Amino acid sequence: MIRVQSIFPGIDHLTDGMGVCMTLLQGTERALLFDTGYGTEDVRQAVAPLIHGKELTVLLSHGHHDHILGSRWFSRVFLAREDFPEYRLRTGLPQREKVAAQAAAKGVGLPADFLTAPCPGPEAFLLPDRTAGFPSRQLDLGGLDLLVIQVPGHTPGSLMVYVEQRQLLLTADNWNPCTWLWFPSAVPAPVWRENMLKVLDALPVQQVLCSHHSALWDGEVPRRFIAGLTDSRLALAVPVSLDPSVDTRQASPDGEGMVFVFDYSKFRSCAGA
Template structure:
């Protein structure tokens, strides 16, 4: 079976590890920051094979602290491989589905041409959390992770999921953002009170941007290159436009997230602003 992990050093002591279940595809990124006595892994991929720890050992043999950026299958699936795991508790409700065999196999192998060898291997070697969840600890807004000279500050940016977080390294001016913001961001699991979830996302993103600059490098979950700062500012603009009722050009969304079971009964719409698309539930406005 081919090695589904690709590694690239993107900064001093920082490695991008991309889980490429589709040969030649964009893959899903996780980031390994290597300290003097331990290493930090941000996100963990789908975990459809059990070889991530071995892949990390080609870079470092230090103990690993794994921080999950949010609770979707492509970011939390490999986390049960590790003993020291942190995640925001607001995403605990996602774990039974996100960690299920059926959901992860469908996400990886149910959308186009299938790598039959990888498929057969995954059926026997998918990361098994031993039930519907695994041991993890809560991490939240303002908490600090110290890794020798690298100090990371936790920012909650609830939107893509209610427990989405980013880690900011102020000294080296970069952030690990998972899917907290992207060119296309879908808001499917917001609180059900009118406007509350949208306002929480806006406020969280606005606060994060106040603590960063145009020079801050954003390492994102689904791009081999840093996410342009302007994507985040465009998303903030999109949120304000939707909250202000500028919806005349919005259309019904046909995105994969709009077709999920979690979106059933919701009126998923798309709002475009600059280079971004915001997918939201119009029933919550």
């Protein structure tokens, strides 16, 4: 069951049965769905009554399974080209089998064809402009203006959406209260930090929505989190066991009980140590 939470008029944060969030943005003319969840529920059906027949664009923040497997409910989806390899990997059978096991453990029911339903080949989302040095593109939904920015971090093709009228940034997985930067395609932690700070310096972000939390954050919270992860704090991070092939370590900025998990060997080579 997809839970719909109205954040502002025209902005809904949706949470699927597995607990990941998507965001539906709509103006007077058009709608945009940012991410599609794990594919455990029919997100197209959940969105249809909310958009009243408006044209819907489906934009994927990045190529990870918990954001893209719901693509199966749509005929067209857009993604940054740099994340196409991730999309192919994460829509494959081994990843679907892992998700099916996680769903069973959580008691979440799956569509009968979960393992076999085809996902559309993603189309490249073109970003002809630049914002804070990153590829970007403006979209007008009709009274709701969006700026889509590609900011390498969690993955090389990670997209974020800034909603100008609300000074709201959708960070997807580039920032969460538990931010993961240890997957093979993630950039080194200091690169992510500098990239994110450039964006936060360039845009007047007052509020943030992310993929793994259902409520709004004050824009200062991710700013403090990211700026607090200095090289010296990263150097003192403690090992956590997540994947034996990666030296995963965890650091916590001051206060707020949030964590950052990253690939320590990438950090060391980036820091030149």
